[in-house]
Amino acid sequence: MSFFDTVRTALRALRKNKMRAILTIIGVVIGIAAVTTIVSIGQGANRLVQGELQSLGTNVIFVTPGQTNEGGVQQNDAPTLTAADVDSIASQCPSVRAASPMIFTGGQVIFGNENWSPKEMLGVGPDFLQVRAWPLEAGSFFGDADIESNAKVCVIGQTLIPKLFRTINPIGQTVRVNNVPIRVIGILAKKGANMVGDDQDNLILMPQTTVRKRLVGAPMDNIHAIMVSARSMDLMQQATKEIRHLLLERHDIALGESADFEITDMKEVANMLGIITGTLTMMLSVIAGISLVVGGVGIMNIMLVSVTERTREIGIRMALGARGRDILWQFLIESIVLSCIGGLIGLALGTAMSMTATVVINAYKPGTDWPMVVSLPAALVAMGFAAAVGMFFGFYPARRASKLDPIDALRYE
Known part of the structure; x- marks a missing residue:
């Protein structure tokens, strides 16, 4: 059985259980949407901070009065x-x-x-x-x-x-x-x-x-x-x-x-603010990524149920000459397709949420001009992570299906 035949079989199986497939990908959709939105807002904040620091001038350094000591008493801003x-x-x-x-x-x-x-x-x-x-x-x-x-x-x-x-x-x-x-x-x-x-x-x-x-x-x-x-x-x-x-x-x-003076390098301030916004974005993205793991667990549960329901189908396919790796790839592809579809929907939803958040922020803070940023690398990473979730959590059910004994599978009621 060719790889393309295996893909067609997997897609056909998903079309037969549309509602189950939709419910399965909700966790992935929420996870990808949350990560996309948070990364977009975080990068927008970082770009806004850098832009504001640039608006102060070109490569600006501030020199201000420091503390002096008069009569044993520290004087600020002398x-x-x-x-x-x-x-x-x-x-x-x-x-x-x-x-x-x-x-x-x-x-x-x-x-x-x-x-x-x-x-x-x-x-x-x-x-x-x-x-x-x-x-x-x-x-x-x-x-x-x-x-x-x-x-x-x-x-x-x-x-x-x-x-x-x-x-x-x-x-x-x-x-x-x-x-x-x-x-x-x-x-x-x-x-x-x-x-x-x-x-x-x-x-x-x-x-x-x-x-x-x-x-x-x-x-x-x-x-x-x-x-x-x-x-x-x-x-x-x-x-x-x-x-x-x-x-x-x-x-x-x-x-x-x-x-008796202090020097503030705005490049250091920019780097510090960049580290702060980057760290916050990473922390929130990790928290949002937990929902991806939850979505992956949901995919595993559904795929295990699917293997159980289709035991006789697996037995018939094996009896007709399908190899264990064909069964493995069929269920693995189903899992990956579910995750990728969820990833695409989540990416679109996250972009829409990011745009909405940007509009709300700019409406709440007139003149702020918060930039809308959708990072292509972040989107690709999110899609790759979604596919990885599908592969990781779909591997066990797929392997379990591929190891079924054809005789026992045909006898399964």
């Missing part, structure tokens, strides 16, 4: 960084493309009869847009001359336009920032919301000297943070080492002493 540190990092660290100081403040922006409190009011340097990889939609950005002269100019995010200017072109208009007149010279391109739903366009940028001297009123050269862009992703670790060495030297901190 003003230990200066604008001169930024200039030194940009000029003396070969692996650094650009650097910008950051000074945070808050308050109201007033234009005519309208007022608005942006989520972020930042004093930054001329290279801020290069670090953030954030283009302008209109106008221009401030330069070194504006920094040196404490120019009263600003660049605004897209959110401020409808809140303050409505249909008026903001370029060239003068707003009052905490009662200080500031002229709008540029408009940032739209960024949208980040992964937690915060509006990234709800901000206003000004020269760091303007914010420090005209708004904050700080006489010293201190800044709140430094944002640095490495020349490439591969050079981020080298750039971090160069920045650390330079700042230790500038701040007169001896080897072995605690630094």
